[in-house]
Amino acid sequence: MIAALVAQAANPLTSSEFDIPENIAFAIIAGLMLFSAIKMVTTGNVMHAALYLVIVLAGVSALFILLGSDFVGATQIMVYIGAIIVLFLFGIMLTRAQMGDDDSVESERRTMGAIVGLLLMVVMGYALVDGFRNEELVFGEPEQVRYVVTEVALGDLPTPVRDAFDRFDGLPDSTMVELSEAEVEGLPIEVARRVPGAELFGNNKEIADSIFSQYIVAFEAVSVLLLAALIGAVVVARKE
């Protein structure tokens, strides 16, 4: 009788070493994004604003990848930089917006906008610093340990494993059961460690699973919304 048990290591949430490379990458990306965003909303040239927006969007995509969400990062590049920016450029060129100078913004509007933006930043910054003071982001799966159980009497096994055997009605070659460290203790088992980093980029499967099961209604609604937007854009923009 062979059962492979997957048990989670005790507490993976204590790795609080100062991860320098990630922070340097974050600082570079964040600085570039803030600079480009500010240039985007202040530059007089509309075409330049679109190109600064590209930098911001690419930075957002880089942040997604830094956060371990490579699927969303790739989607961001394809949808935003690939499609939406092109749409914006077409919009700029079709409306022949004053390519040179859009900077006729009254200084009154500009000061009001700056005041509103700064106040919003102060409020949100205070709330965030107050609310999430020292929360750490922990990446990667918690380290998993694969236990290979050989030649164990069924009675010795902890309840979850026995349930799994019952469920499969017999003895499959290997059964994966989540166990805590305490449940595994005392069992005659061999331990095979999981290869570290093997699932560094691995949440695509979970995303697909939840989109097509839990969020299937939202998914279908989005497809209808896109169709409606397509038809609506054509109807609105066509010539009489």
Add this chain to the structure above:
Amino acid sequence: MMLNQFLLLAAALFCIGVYGVLTRRNGVLVLMSVELILNAVNINLVAFGAFQDNVMGDVFAVFVIAVAAAEVGVGLAMVLLMYRNRKSIDFTEVDMLKG
């Protein structure tokens, strides 16, 4: 990495987007600033998803991207229509509903 550094960056981007929406008069630039705001929200969603170690944030961010694409399509169509009718895309001149 801290969670807060992502949230604060997103807040800063959000405020810059709000500033752009409030000050810009060119319709296309206003739409671009709205994109900035939506992206700030997306950063928040993905950061919270990574913080809680589930994929809800990612899924929601993908939906937000899809809705943003639809919004840009319709918005640009409206700006185009406005340009065709008035030869201008200055949002401050659109005041027909003003009482």
